[in-house]
Amino acid sequence: MEYRYLYIDDWDKKDIAGTISGIEAGGGIKIEHSKPAGDWEREYDRIAQLSFQGVILDLRLQEKAGLDGNYAKYSGAIIAHAIREMAKEKTINEFPLVLFSGNYNLQQFFDKTGEDAFDLRILKEELNNNSAFETLRLKLLALARGYDWINHLNRENPSRAVEQLMGFGYEALEERFRQRMETYINKPTHDIAAFIVRNLLEKEGLLISEQLLAARLGIEINASNDWPKLKLILNDFSYKGVFMEGWSRWWMYNIEHWWDEAIGEGLRLQPTSASKRVDLLKGKLGLDGLVPANKIEKARSDQFWIICQGLKRPLDPIDGLFVSGQENAFPWQSKQYVSHEAAINRISIEDWKDVAASEKDKLDQLKTFYSRERIRR
């Protein structure tokens, strides 16, 4: 089945044709471009009659003339809000909304309160290679299919509904998460979708990404030829709930259980060194092409458990500094750290912004120690 997205952008079709065909290339998604109606009343009516499975909106619609020759006086964010309101009032069906924008416009013109209306935000600058197109295509597919699924979900029994959405046994789900998820079952679809995407799929925690999976198994993906084979073995533990097509994730609960039962020989995963983890995996699974990950410079431990937000490489939290701004994290979400090396040298600082206030003193001490060491050498 093909999912159709309407793409409202004040740019001319010829300017975005390349982007559209890039996204459509893998199949499953059809994107139809339209300029904004220009007049808000007409735009509103047009939306009320939409028969698409999703809408992609450019942020700034005011730069070029719309369909009726007028310049729209509304932004993509305004359309998004209108759509969500109409959906809540049941004037229209629920479908995913994707924001498409250049970084400049996002920084200058996007009010943060508008964030909630969108399921996904894509920066135009990031769509510059086939892999980026494919990643986006899969997410668009996942969102459209997932919204459909949620729209048709039987919501009478919240715990049953949560189980179906997650594709995972209710009892095994983390208690606070499932309680929270249950409170969402009778909310509008877009609220459920936002909760799942933002708090479960986009954050490491109950579900982990491929990168974190490799780190926790102590593996260097790029150097390990048998990584795809290992992933295949772990396929039973991958996320098969709503939006699965767009986000490759694994249930940490299952990975840990599998390690304890089949691999660890009595050694728990976290306190075991990366080299030992890989030795055990190679021995038990007969996979020779697995290579242990290396420590980041200045890190002392190879009991990797997290990813350094600066260097994007495996790290033991003991070697990390707590990143600021995590006060509102849910208890089932993993916390973020930055390695000493990345913190001292401000590597990729735009990704982590700052260390927590309680870590500043430590960072200062580290800077002093390491600069003294340089002088000593």
Add this chain to the structure above:
Amino acid sequence: MNGFVDNKKLIAADLVKMAELLNDCGLCQDVGPLYDAQGRCMSHSTENEWQYHFEGLKLPIDTMSHTKPVGAVPFDVVLSVELIGRYANPADQANPLIDLKKFNIEVFGLLDIEDINGYASWHLDKDSAGDQKFIHPEYHLTFGGHRIWDKIQNYGQVIILPSPRIAHPPMDAILGIDFILKNFLTKDKHKTLTQNSEYKQIIQHSIHRLWKPYYSFIGSFWAGLGSQSFSNFSIFSIMPSLDTDI
């Protein structure tokens, strides 16, 4: 404990409560390990025994005078625990732990000499009289963790021995956290938390579950067993020096 039958839910709830209290007072940034422990407690415990494990709960540490070498700066104290225990049972003050697989307290910090990585560790251990070459109490605290040689390359002038093994009552995660807060933070830093009534209540639960049998049993050496049952305990394991039968 106020008429409740001890069960895994109570234990798991205390772990989560401790996590919330630590997080709320700002003393611990990442209480994830305690949530992990709670999940494992609920999935792995049975009707007859409770268990959980977690790795790397980071707590703050205050600098203190007499730290050596001069200039060393401790950063964090880290607790890792893995244990299996018996539920509290008024009819039988049994030995509260079945297996204490891991109870490590590690200090990570900076040195001021050749090596930037400073480290210290203690561990609480449980073993019985039968396994011992050097006689020591069943529950004991030792300086030096498991495989301390993996973490330290340079010992300065210090000789680290596995002895002495000093008697200490059994601890679980809750009592371990209390031990760390009180030993490694000034009273001013921890008093808001440690004087909080919810905190005190959780500590009470663990004291009742782990210390009451231990100390009652030791006390019974002088007071006599009476009709109280103390299964899985042997006075000569708990306190070998009491083995004074002539």
